[in-house]
Amino acid sequence: MGLKKLLFLISIFYITNAPAQNVAVKKPVLVGERIVQFIPEGFDKSKTPSLILKEEPRSKGTMPKDWSLIPGFVVNGNKASAYLKLSGDISLYGGGEVTGPLLRNGKLIKLWNTDTGAYGVEEGKRLYQSHPWVMGVRRDGTAFGIIFDTSWKSELYTNSDEIRLNTEGALFRVFIIDRESPQAVLKGLAELTGTIEMPPLWSLGYHQCRFSYGTEKRVLEIADTFRAKSIPCDVIWMDIDYMDGYRVFTFHPQNFPNPSALNNKLHNKGFRAVYMIDPGVKVDKNYSVYQSGSEKDIWVKKPDGTEYHGKVWPGDCAFPDFTSPKARKWWSGLYQDFLAKGIDGVWNDMNEPAINDSELPQEQRLGTMPYETMHKGGGNLPAGPHLLYHNAYGRLMVEASRDGIMAANPDKRPFLLTRANLLGGQRYAATWTGDNMASWEHLKLSVPMSITLGLSGQPFSGPDIGGFLNNTSGDLWANWLGFGVFMPFVRGHACAGTNDKEPWAFGEAIENTSRIALERRYRLIPYIYTLFQNAATTGIPVMAPVFFSNPKDLTLRNEEQAFLLGENLLVIPAFAKNPSLPSGIWEDLSLVGGDLQDKYQAKLKVRGGSIIPTGKIIQNTTENSFDPLTLVVCPDEQGNAVGKLYTDAGDGWGFKKGDYNLMTFSAKKDGNTISITMSAKDGNGKAENKIEKINAEVLLKGKIYKGTGTLKEGVQVHIQ
Template sequence: MVDTQEKEMIFEPILEDGVFRFDCLSDDRNAAFPSLSFTNTKLRDTPILIHKVPSYIPTFQSLLGQQIVKLELPVGTSFYGTGEVSGQLERTGKRVFTWNTDAFGYGPETTSLYQSHPWVLAVLPNGEALGVLADTTRLCEIDLRTESRIQFTASASFPVITFGPFPSPTDVLISLSHAIGTVFMPPKWSLGYHQCRYSYMSDKRVREIATTFREKGIPCDVIWMDIDYMDGFRCFTFDKERFSDPKSLVKDLHHNGFKAIWMLDPGIKHEEGFFVYESGSKNNVWIQKADGTPFVGDVWPGPCVFPDFTQSKVRSWWANLVKDFISNGVDGIWNDMNEPAVFKVVSKTMPENNIHKGDEELGGCQSHSHYHNVYGLLMARSTFEGMKLADKNKRPFVLTRAGFISSQRYAATWTGDNLSTWEHLHMSISMVLQLGLSGQPVSGPDIGGFSGNATPKLFGRWMGLGAMFPFCRGHADADSLDHEPWSFGEECEEVCRLALKRRYRLILHIYTLFYMAHTRGTPVATPAFFADSKDNSLRTLESCFLLGPVLVSASTLQDQGSDRQLLLPKGIWLSFDFDDLHPDLPSLYLRGGSIIPLGPPIQHIGESNPSDDLTLLIALDENGRAEGSLFEDDGDGYGFTEGQYLLTHYIAELQSSVVTVRISKTEGLWKRPDRRLHVQLLIGEGAMLDTWGIDGELLQIVMPSEFEITKLTNTSKENRRTRLESVMPIPEMDVASGQKGTVSKIPVELKSGDWSLKVIPWFGGRIVSMAHLPSG
């Protein structure tokens, strides 16, 4: 079919107010493949009774079997999203192809990575936002090279869904979540630090790694096993010599507060007598070639066959293998190579004319070109369901390399095989943010870079940044030097320790953000412009991001630390730290009007207890008010879906020089734990006032005079400056050179009027404690 004339697409409202489906023709609407992005394809296919017209209507052309869709938006519109992509944050001028690809060593110009998200988030000049989804699983070109124009090109025909315009980008992401689902609720332990390598070659080495973390006081919750734990890379097996007793290994890890995650690839060794191959062949689960015989392609074990996850019977077969695998003490599963990757072929994957006998609700029997981009999604779904079969009282944790828009329902992801370079450090921020803006909030890079050898400065800087990402994992290639936090000398080790202690102090806040994301569809990590989408100057900032109301500002330049000047969004932004100010750690700011919960420094999530002291960090807005929330539950399981949780909403108000902190409302059936409450009120330049009380009771802080506040903030500012000058940044040197820096650890006692301050330069140059002096 050739129709070069541009025509407006026809539309109908679906899902909810502000969401429209567009098709080329009514016949196309009826013939469209089922949606694999929507949680329920009926939501996309069923119109609703809303008598409104969309603000922007796409046009289409049909050319040689391709459908070309264009959407013109106002001049000054900024583009984001497009899923797992490299390169710049603001996407204008870029072109992306959705075709899941094993993209080892990708760069900023790589056009196809491991996941496909045919989705664009457009932020209009007035700050409103519009989301656009090309609902096709096929290879799709997303062309943003023309300013203020979105263009999708893919095999005909496919519907286009628009969300909005809505008042803010967050409103668009919430609406998107109503279509594609919200993120799985992660077990709390999965928000800790994860240590991985390709590979830890024996259970002895794994135990050494675990022991070293605890001996050195570096927080960590998870150790990962890459493919070398297997017997000849055969999935669902263990090497009989190097990992002879996985249950015993996991028992030891659990005893020391660690979880264990193990890799499973889709390529099953084509080998007579191998129980997985025999079982799969008996149940006819393999993807077939066009001639009807099983496709065989080379991966790590050599010749492999591949499960056809488009069939429910195959997903059930795999899920039961996973269920049995979990009995070895497996806490989480890593799905890798599931684009699917195939060696020794130019395409890096299987032939597009391979056959999948898909279920009717997925689209029926189709070629691989139709199901390629959702293969990883369906594998992750099957793995997730297998883990739930194994233990319904535990939340599955699955990490997937390949995925499609909506994968967040089943799995976390990472940004693939990156490089140990400053460019990839910088790019990791935009990549994590783009995934979040495309509906996948649980993501992070391989901290330190996967391929190549990080320097101490690069690794320390990356750990400081990576500790603030939603998913936090260090991972390195087999050909690289050791990349554990202690591998780069004492200065780098100390920076890693400080960075991870920060993360664990913030776990209560991060976990609360994920609860909100799971239940409401709100994002976790967002670009700085989410603080003010009308401010065009924020839209291209790439070295900072938001975790809720916390602004994280990191330097990704080798010769520049975190003490550089930063363009902050409008409003009140108060700096804070955790007695850990360091030029190689990001700067942290809390938005005025916000309260965030903080926990004590711990070595792993299992050390925490509901009765631990709770800290509320507060930054008042221009009206002297602030509010924030804390979500608490068992940290695992699904009791929270039946009311077994406590969601507390706190409020702070300034009236007549007194700040009152109280609970405004609570949700859930849990009784409030008996615990002390520490309130820390930021007053500027890192200085803070604090008081102690009992959680649930009203607390008050009497504000000093403006003159005293000025003296206190000036003193804190000067001591923060002194601290940064006294701490030597990690040197950029060869790992083996043995150079060492020095730091100052001299505490300083200060007095200002009726207030006594204790400032310790080594611990961040801020007011550690503040007490009113007795008269006389």
């Protein structure tokens, strides 16, 4: 053995077996209202760049004198950790996309984005996204949050006495938010990591997908059946079989010979079309995308400088190195001609990135690029190994995709869905909870998973309703859709080889149940759109845990069957057994004839003191939902209530120039009369062009009192 090799092995042994060393912290800096940044001595941005923050925070002074949440940092060899010691009775939440319960005390999450089809429901299963973030709620309802600002492969421990992140990489920064409520903490998270952009209105409707609707003819059959059966739907999805041999940005010459004509037909029927794009580009010298990428030298390279190839759907694939600005710009440019064919939205999948390495011995399989594979970086990103950039690969891909969609259709709001992402990636794409299964366990799991994503900065999420893998029964479908229509993202999806999972696929009775459920969703779109505007502005989730109604009520802390839609609507799925529900006034809400009698429909309850804006039943969002507008009023003990309604064009960017309406409606009781008026209005939109007649429904002690009026004059409802 040569001397150099011997010295190298000795150094590796020393690093690996070196004792853990505590690392001092530089002077903490206040970077927002009760948000403090902690930087360990020796932190180097060239080893751990931030891919989580929306921008570099600025100092706003020194740490408050009453601050008690001080993290510690440790280095063990070349692996850094950070921890926060806890005392008292604290409920822990967060960690993003994770299986297991809503309440995260005593749990472990492995943060390493992984293609985990048919994932189990056991606690801490490694999934497609990484959110190194934890929120703690104290007994008195005050709360704090901690961001571990790193994308290195990690493990996140949420023990009752300590929150700890152990990484396999270099030192990183920590940000701690300490505020008066969990909602205020989530606003702080949004201040650091950003919010979603306001989505197009159509994306809040129902989405129908299958792997795959294999021909243009079949796609149109699905669309026509929705309209013939009067089942509301806005979007049809194209999975990978629309492509020519799974080559991204191509179309199958026989099965999808004219995508422009197909999309135009869908548009004429009131549908939008979303198409999948994966990161793997087939290695084929006759394929223009591979040719172009090779000419521009944008592929990920192996340590020896040759192209890295991994097997995905097309076989051997090359992968864009999204750490490189040149590669991101090239990728963005591919969307110009693609979207010109009338495509409305994009689905980025397999972007962990997922690699099929099943031909390797079990102990050598990684499911992704080898850890030592280098990414070249550029701009504000340093060169670094896949061990650093793996968890950010999908996040960088959707940034590039979104840039390309914006450039291709600058006057439209992008809709982009991604499987892989990183904390902060909500700025670029919505998400779904991956390849779940048609099972009661996954049905129940879908509630805490989507709540937890909302508590981790991502308000636009939902599961594959009915379950993606395995056959779905009518009973399972109806139960899932019965509450799934009240989740932020609502899509039915099915894997190849499984039974049909459209709303009419299970017989006439379940078809009617499905119609009722989706009509309830569409009646609530004015309210849901208003919640999305609030999420885009503040970071407050659309779908929230029940304890948000009263953070001091300890009996609500681990409720994960029922959930809140906004502040004012309580959703209790039909499967829920003895859920813990908030105290106070909560009146039952009926939206569609027969919804209270249908055993599959979730129960809806309106909070006392609130007003819920609802529309009429429509088949898709191109129809005017506001003619008439119905205000559901649930008075408090004094007979008063308040609620908001946000409207704009539903697409485009006019709202950024004031072309919107944010209306506040107030209800006041005087004797036996409740008067409902528009008490305030922001924005320069012409609300009266959409809203002429107003109906009011006052829910009071189990009874409904009705009245009509106009936006200008208001409504008076007489109660007995």
